Amino acid sequence: MIIQSKNFNIKHIADSGQCFRMNQMNQDTYNLVAFGKYIELTQQGPDTIEITCSEEDYETIWKEYFDLSYQYDTIVTSLINGEDIFLREAAAYGSGLRILKQDLFEILISFIISQRKNIPAIKSCIEQLSKKYGDKINHNNQTFYTFPTPERLSNAKQSELREIGLGYRDVYILKTSQAVANGDIDLLKLKSCSNEEAMNQLKNLPGVGIKVANCVALYGLHQIDAFPIDVWIARILNDIYNNQFELEQYNGYAGIVQQYMFYYIRNKK
DNA sequence: GGCCAGGTTCTAC
DNA sequence: GTAGAACATGGC
Numbered sequence: 345m346i347i348q349s350k351n352f353n354i355k356h357i358a359d360s361g362q363c364f365r366m367n368q369m370n371q372d373t374y375n376l377v378a379f380g381k382y383i384e385l386t387q388q389g390p391d392t393i394e395i396t397c398s399e400e401d402y403e404t405i406w407k408e409y410f411d412l413s414y415q416y417d418t419i420v421t422s423l424i425n426g427e428d429i430f431l432r433e434a435a436a437y438g439s440g441l442r443i444l445k446q447d448l449f450e451i452l453i454s455f456i457i458s459q460r461k462n463i464p465a466i467k468s469c470i471e472q473l474s475k476k477y478g479d480k481i482n483h484n485n486q487t488f489y490t491f492p493t494p495e496r497l498s499n500a501k502q503s504e505l506r507e508i509g510l511g512y513r514d515v516y517i518l519k520t521s522q523a524v525a526n527g528d529i530d531l532l533k534l535k536s537c538s539n540e541e542a543m544n545q546l547k548n549l550p551g552v553g554i555k556v557a558n559c560v561a562l563y564g565l566h567q568i569d570a571f572p573i574d575v576w577i578a579r580i581l582n583d584i585y586n587n588q589f590e591l592e593q594y595n596g597y598a599g600i601v602q603q604y605m606f607y608y609i610r611n612k613k
Numbered sequence: 614g615g616c617c618a619g620g621t622t623c624t625a626c
Numbered sequence: 627g628t629a630g631a632a633c634a635t636g637g638c
Binding site for chain 3: 460463469506511512513514
């Protein structure tokens with residue numbers, strides 16, 4: 345399917361550190377496994393993307409996944425034309441970034457893994473988890489793997505998880521998966537909770553603190569006001585803004601601002 | 614080979 | 627309530 349949308353850049357999204365299973369195949373094409381499906385995306389032009397999916401899957405999965413009903417263009421343009429010099433540069437540099445609506449359990453586990461790991465290492469762990477506990481997807485004689493369900497992960501052995509390279513996070517992942525699988529926390533219910541209530545419930549899970557909970561809120565619950573602060577964002581807030589950054593200016597879309605900051609500081613030369 | 618990575622938890626005041 | 631250390635491992 346050919347999708348026309350302003351502010352939709354696959355390369356920027358793939359390298360934005362919000363999703364870990366989007367990989368480059370060649371110059372303009374990336375692949376992705378999410379929600380049990382395999383797709384390829386090709387950037388055909390600044391506002392044109394081809395997705396290898398049926399019209400039905402586009403309407404029921406990918407349109408929402410890539411948040412294509414939301415007008416990022418307006419916000420990004422206002423940042424580019426705004427008074428904040430750093431954000432002007434960041435918005436221009438990362439133009440095309442969007443906040444994805446990803447699977448809650450996958451986001452939860454992925455960001456528990458992310459603590460004190462760099463992005464290549466996170467991706468490696470997630471691929472191995474999927475290969476070991478996910479389902480196979482065959483595509484053109486290649487095999488891909490879905491992200492494991494809570495039930496499958498909750499039945500993993502700690503020693504098996506340790507072999508994947510998860511380190512001390514193995515217990516966090518096991519216990520969190522068990523909490524989801526046995527109903528101690530209802531992830532779907534979080535979607536109808538306030539940010540405060542969702543954060544409180546998430547932070548009760550082992551391995552989930554303020555930053556991971558914010559990432560779940562932003563990338564899983566699509567609370568685009570959430571503003572996760574990791575080492576890179578903290579560095580910006582300190583070095584660029586002398587810890588005087590006024591978050592309130594961006595009420596209603598602070599998470600988008602955060603994403604452009606992160607992408608810019610990580611990728612600019 | 615040492616430093617750092619999209620932090621959280623535990624301990625000690 | 628909050629500062630400081632401990633935590634496993636791999637990428638660069």
